[in-house]
Every structure is written in C-alpha cells, then in structure tokens.
Amino acid sequence: MPNLLGRLLLILVLVFAVAAQHDHGHSHHGEVKSEWDEEDYLKMNPPTPPSYWSEDTKMRMGPDEASPARYPWLMVLHVLFMCGAFFVALPAGIALRSVKSSFHVVSVVAFYGLVALGLSSSALYKKLTPDLYEGNVHGTQGYLVLFLAGALSAVDVIALGSRLIAFFRAIKSGEHKFNFSSLWSVAVLGKLSPTSGSRAEYSHLVADTDEDELEEADLKGVGSESRQPQGSNSPRKSVSFDEEHNAETINWSPTSDRTAVSGRFHARNDSILSDDTLHDIVSQPAHKKPWYKKVGSAAFATSERILVFAGFFQLLTGIVIYTGGCRGGHINICLAHLIKGGIFWCYGLVTFARFLGAFSELGWAWNRIPVAHRKNVPTAEFVESLVVFLYGITNTWMERFGAKPGDPYTTRQVQHISIAVMFWFAGLVGMGLESKTVRRWLAAGSLASQYQYNKNRSTRGQDSVAEPPTYIASFNPFPAICIGTTGIAMAAHFQPYAFQVQIHSLWGNLLAAFAVMRCLTYFFLWLGPPRSTLPSRPPTEALSGFFLACGGLVFMFSTSDLTVALMRQGRDDIMMVACLAVAITCFALTWVMAVVSFKGWLKSRTIPHVKFHSSA
Known part of the structure; x- marks a missing residue:
C-alpha cells in the first residue's frame, strides 16, 4: 500500500511538472511578452469604448470628457436585490418545498418581492x-x-386549485369534516390527510413492500420490552436504526439486496410502537404514483433548481455588460471562457454539495442508495458522463463560430475541437459503463465460460452469481x-503575454488537481465500498469540489478583456x-x-x- 500511494503521489508531481514547463517550446507562436505594450x-x-463601470467610477477615457451625473447606487441595489432573490429566497424556497412547509409561501413572496425591487432599480x-x-x-x-419562474409558480397555483376542489368534494360527499386545520394541511400544503394517523407518522421508517418485504425476524425486538396501547399519550421516544455492516454476513448476490441494505428497527423502552402496529404498517401496500406524475415531479424539481444556475449566468452576463467586455471580435472567445468556466464552477459547487450529503436519497453522496430509490x-457518474457528452458534442461544432466557409482550420481550432471530441466520446464510454445492460454484456464472457463448463460435465448451472x-458502487x-x-x-496553451500564460497555467493545474483527487476517491472507495446509506464524505471529494470550482x-478570469484590463x-x-479566486470560492x-x-x-x-451508532 505505501508503495502504491507513493507512485500515485509521484504521478501527481509529474503532472504538475509537465504543466509547469508549458512556457518552453512555443517559439513557433512568437515571443511571449513580459510587459504590456499598448501600441x-x-x-x-x-x-x-467607455462602459458603465468606467463612467460610474469616473475612469475617463479622455482628459476633456464631460462628467455627467451618475447613479451607481441604483446598480448596487439591483445586484443586491437580484442576488437575494436567486441565491437566498429561491434556495430557501426549494428546501421548504421539500418538506411541504407552510413557510414556503413566505419564500415565494420574498422571491417575487426582491425581483420586483431589482427590476425597479434597474x-x-x-x-x-x-x-x-x-x-x-x-x-x-x-x-x-x-x-x-412564473410558469413554475403557475403550476403551483393549478395544483393548489385542484387540491381545493378535491378537498371540498370530499367534504360534500361526507368523507371528511371541514376544519381550518385540515384545509391548511391537506389542500394548501398538500400533505397527507391527518386521518391516516400513526400510519402516516411512521410510514417513512419502512421500505415499500414491493421492493423490500420485511420478515418477522426483522421486527424482533420492536417494542418487545414495553408495549402501550396506540391511544397512549406518552411522549415519543427516539428510534435507532441498527444496520448490519459486517462484510462476512452479507451476501452480495443480486438476489439478496435486502440482506445488504435493509435495516432492522429496534425501539427503545417505552416506545409507543407495538409489534402489531408496525406489522400493520408494513403489510399495507405503498401508494404508487403513475409514471407521468413521476416524470412531471422530476421535471418540476429539475427546472426549479435550474433557476439557481440561470441566476448565476445572469449575474455573469450582467458583470460583462456593466464592465463593457466581450465586444467586437472578442465575443466568441469571451463567451467560451465564461460558459465553460461557469460550467466547471457550478460542477465544483455541486461536487462539494455531494460531499456534504446532497442527493444522498439518490445514492449520489458516496453512500449506499436507500431502498426506496433503488x-x-x-x-451520479452517469449524469456526469451525460453532461460531458453534451458538452463535447455541442462544442465540437461551436469552435468554428466566426469562421467563414472555406477558411482553413487554425491551430487553436484544432486544439479546441480535439478537446471537444475527447469529451464527446469519453462521455459515451462513461455512459456505457454505467448501463446495467452493457455491464451484463461485459460479464457475459465469464458466464458463458462457466455455462460451457457445466454443460460439458452435465451439471446444473447456477441460478445466480455472486457479485x-x-x-x-460506481467507479467511473x-x-x-x-x-x-x-x-x-490548457496549462500549456500559448498566450502572447506572460501574465496570460500564468493565469491559464493556474486554472489548468487546478482542473488537473480535481482529476487526481477524484481518482483517489475512487481508489479508496474501491478498497472499501460504502456500506451505509449515510453520506460517507470522503475528504478527497472536498478537495475535488474546491479545485474544480x-x-x-x-478560467473565467482568464478572458482577454479582463487580463488586458489588469495589465493596463x-x-x-x-x-x-x-488569492481572489480562493476567497470567492470559499465564500461560495x-x-x-x-x-x-x-x-x-x-x-x-x-x-x-x-x-x-458506530459501525466500526
């Protein structure tokens, strides 16, 4: 093990050493200048040309230019209100919606209120x-x-109207009695009916029966020491989830997923749950949503989260326009830096969120996927590979934007198109590795060999094979x-000025460091795959998120407009x-x-x- 880790560290050092030597061997591009040459x-x-920033900060482009009255504080208010709407109220609303909180309405009102103030100041x-x-x-x-955002809110309003209609129809038919508590809980918030009683309260403790049938042995010890009637008013005690993590007792065959991940519920003394109560909960079939409702819910949740990223890209375009960047012939190169750098920035923040435990219900937080979502x-690797594929297949053709028909391919275009093609096909390979069907095909060779061996010996083959x-876990x-x-x-990308070379080398090395950290994550998880549904939080992923963001x-800082402005x-x-990039990243x-x-x-x-409890 020490020798292997030493080799990995040596590879890391060599990677950075190669990237650090990028300033040699560029003679065919011309000499790299160390000082700014305005002429x-x-x-x-x-x-x-003048920009809003130059005018608001009194940076005159000529000595005799008049200085009219400026109102930069209005732009400051616009930025503050819009950032508050998209980066405070909107994420809070998404979180509140996930638990169907009554305060979600407050977040929606705050979002549109801040947007209205931002639009007014603008x-x-x-x-x-x-x-x-x-x-x-x-x-x-x-x-x-x-x-x-308005369309998503309209969907909310339509859903609210349908719940109100269903609620009053139920009252009219005599199924429910009217009271304001049930009106607020069922119709407005969309929660389960309070008449479901303890079944609704404890439904999240038990896996769906169609996926994981718990046997009587799994329920042993639940409320066995002390039982109370269901109507008891005694306070609810804590419930501990004890899951067997011993590798020797786990059967890894495809037919025994329940053995590997299903927990056994043990209640403490004085628990209000009895064996009969929990058995009734388990025996009742779970309500399944139709497929179109599942698709609609997933599309709604995805669109709602896309709004946060859309707000970020609006912030980027606002900064560009206010500072007067990306004009004329620089627009394509500038947009390439901002879009690609913005994607890596968002990808890094999502990577850090996964490290913290986001998307753990889907098994994307380096944990075992819970039974309910299996x-x-x-x-997560399939989604990453899909994004890589889409990134490559679009950039392959976008690199020729601005070129005239018949123009020869420049060296820079060949470089960038080659990188895009790499993303294209590497993304395809990554998606293939995440396909269960492709994995079965890849394993067919060993299965066929075993089948032929059993056939020659006239013995019966196995019905299942242990994985x-x-x-x-996925190691892609x-x-x-x-x-x-x-x-x-890109760390070896030629630039006309030494400062531009250095800044490209900086973000290139940071992306390379992300790749090394991610591979180390896979290495250590391959040695010890996650056994718990709790986020495992590998420390290498914290570094991965930081380096990538x-x-x-x-990457966005390396646009020619910004580097030229800094040199001037x-x-x-x-x-x-x-230091500025590190400070902003840590704030994010x-x-x-x-x-x-x-x-x-x-x-x-x-x-x-x-x-x-500890599983060590």
Whole structure:
C-alpha cells in the first residue's frame, strides 16, 4: 500500500511538472511578452469604448470628457436585490418545498418581492443612464428566466386549485369534516390527510413492500420490552436504526439486496410502537404514483433548481455588460471562457454539495442508495458522463463560430475541437459503463465460460452469481479524465503575454488537481465500498469540489478583456488573482454548506430522533 500511494503521489508531481514547463517550446507562436505594450495591442484591436463601470467610477477615457451625473447606487441595489432573490429566497424556497412547509409561501413572496425591487432599480438606472452597450441581451434573458419562474409558480397555483376542489368534494360527499386545520394541511400544503394517523407518522421508517418485504425476524425486538396501547399519550421516544455492516454476513448476490441494505428497527423502552402496529404498517401496500406524475415531479424539481444556475449566468452576463467586455471580435472567445468556466464552477459547487450529503436519497453522496430509490435511478457518474457528452458534442461544432466557409482550420481550432471530441466520446464510454445492460454484456464472457463448463460435465448451472463487493458502487474515471486532460492541455496553451500564460497555467493545474483527487476517491472507495446509506464524505471529494470550482472561476478570469484590463492598470499579479479566486470560492462553498445544512435541518424536523451508532 505505501508503495502504491507513493507512485500515485509521484504521478501527481509529474503532472504538475509537465504543466509547469508549458512556457518552453512555443517559439513557433512568437515571443511571449513580459510587459504590456499598448501600441502593439491597438494595432490589432480597436480602442476600448467607455462602459458603465468606467463612467460610474469616473475612469475617463479622455482628459476633456464631460462628467455627467451618475447613479451607481441604483446598480448596487439591483445586484443586491437580484442576488437575494436567486441565491437566498429561491434556495430557501426549494428546501421548504421539500418538506411541504407552510413557510414556503413566505419564500415565494420574498422571491417575487426582491425581483420586483431589482427590476425597479434597474429600470430607473437605465432611465438615468445613456446606453453604453448597444444590443445587449441581458434584459431579454432575464425576462426569460423570470418567465420560467412564473410558469413554475403557475403550476403551483393549478395544483393548489385542484387540491381545493378535491378537498371540498370530499367534504360534500361526507368523507371528511371541514376544519381550518385540515384545509391548511391537506389542500394548501398538500400533505397527507391527518386521518391516516400513526400510519402516516411512521410510514417513512419502512421500505415499500414491493421492493423490500420485511420478515418477522426483522421486527424482533420492536417494542418487545414495553408495549402501550396506540391511544397512549406518552411522549415519543427516539428510534435507532441498527444496520448490519459486517462484510462476512452479507451476501452480495443480486438476489439478496435486502440482506445488504435493509435495516432492522429496534425501539427503545417505552416506545409507543407495538409489534402489531408496525406489522400493520408494513403489510399495507405503498401508494404508487403513475409514471407521468413521476416524470412531471422530476421535471418540476429539475427546472426549479435550474433557476439557481440561470441566476448565476445572469449575474455573469450582467458583470460583462456593466464592465463593457466581450465586444467586437472578442465575443466568441469571451463567451467560451465564461460558459465553460461557469460550467466547471457550478460542477465544483455541486461536487462539494455531494460531499456534504446532497442527493444522498439518490445514492449520489458516496453512500449506499436507500431502498426506496433503488430502482431506475441513474448513478451520479452517469449524469456526469451525460453532461460531458453534451458538452463535447455541442462544442465540437461551436469552435468554428466566426469562421467563414472555406477558411482553413487554425491551430487553436484544432486544439479546441480535439478537446471537444475527447469529451464527446469519453462521455459515451462513461455512459456505457454505467448501463446495467452493457455491464451484463461485459460479464457475459465469464458466464458463458462457466455455462460451457457445466454443460460439458452435465451439471446444473447456477441460478445466480455472486457479485463482488465493488459492484455496489460506481467507479467511473472518464469524467475526471476529460477534465484533467483539459487542464493539463490548457496549462500549456500559448498566450502572447506572460501574465496570460500564468493565469491559464493556474486554472489548468487546478482542473488537473480535481482529476487526481477524484481518482483517489475512487481508489479508496474501491478498497472499501460504502456500506451505509449515510453520506460517507470522503475528504478527497472536498478537495475535488474546491479545485474544480476555483479552477472554473480562474478560467473565467482568464478572458482577454479582463487580463488586458489588469495589465493596463498594472495589476497583472498572478498571486492577486489566485488569492481572489480562493476567497470567492470559499465564500461560495460557505453558501453551499448553508443551503445544504438548512435543507437537512428541515428534513430532520420531519422524522423521529435517530440515534447514530458506530459501525466500526
């Protein structure tokens, strides 16, 4: 083991050493300049026009230029209100919706209230300020995002109306009696009817009967020491979930999933649950949603979360327009840096959220997938591979944007198209590895050999084959390979100025570091696959999220407009850029932790107190 770890560390050192030597061997591109040359830059580029930022901060483009009244505080208010709406009220609303909290209405009102204030301050700023960025689409894109938010709210209103109609029909037919408590709980919040009693209260403790049938042996010890009638008013005690984690007692065959993951429930003394009560809960079949309702719920939840990322990209476009970037011939390169860097930034934040425990109900938090979601749930690696595939298949053709028909392929275009093709096909390989059907095909060789052996000996073959322990998790390195290779390649990307070379090397090395950390995660989890449904939180994934998010942020910083502006101001210091990127990344990670913790706190209030015990 020490020798293997030593080799891995040696590979890591070699990766960074190769990337650090990128400034050699670029003679065919021309000499890399160490100091800013304004005259040489203006030979190839037009003068930089004034921007909202330059005017608001009194950065005059000429000595005799007039200085009209400016109102930058209106833009500050616009930014604060919109950030509060999309990065505070919206995530809080998503978390509150997940537990059907009555405060979800408050978050919706806060979201639209902040949006209204943000739009008002923006409209007033535009009214008092001349247009310094003609043809920008920031406002149009913003209204499209708000239209999506309004459409989701309309779905909520329609669902509320249907629940109200069903509620009053039930009252009219005599099935329920009217009271404001049930009206609020059933019709407004959409919770289960209070008449379901203890069955609703404890339904989350038991797996669906169609997936995991608990036997009498699994219920042994539940309330056996002290039983009380169901109508007792004694306080509810804590319930501990004891799950067997001993590897020697687990059968890893496909027909024994229940043995590996299903827990046994043991109640403490004075528990209000009796054997008969829990048996009644288990024996009642779970209500299944139709497939179209499942698809609709998944689409709604995905669209709601996309709004947060849409808000981030609106923030990016707003910064670009306010500072006057991405104009003229720089627009394609600028957009490429912002879109790709933004994707890596968001991917890094999601990676850190997975480390904290987000998506653990789907088995995406480096944990065993709970029984209730075991069927037909794609792995996190499949989703990553799908994103990698879509990223590659779109960028393959987008790299020629701006080129005229018949123009030869430039060296830069060949470089970028090759990277896009790598993403394309590596994503396909990654999705194939996550397919259960493909995995069965890949295992068919050994099965066929065993079948032929049994046939020749006229013996009966096995009905089932035991899977190795590593089959319970996914170890797919292809998304990490794509990102790491991209980082190493872009760290060696030629740039005309030394500062631009350094900043490309910085984010390239950060992406490569993410790939190394992700591969180390797979290595250690391959040695000891997760056995609990609780998030395992491998520390290498915390580093993965940080490196990827920080690398994506520096990727966005490396746009030519920003690097040129820094060199013009004499602030072309790579340490300043690195420290600023680290500070912003840590602030964003704090925001992610606050959102995930808030949702977890809300979830914890809807379940009985759970006692954790060591499985070591």
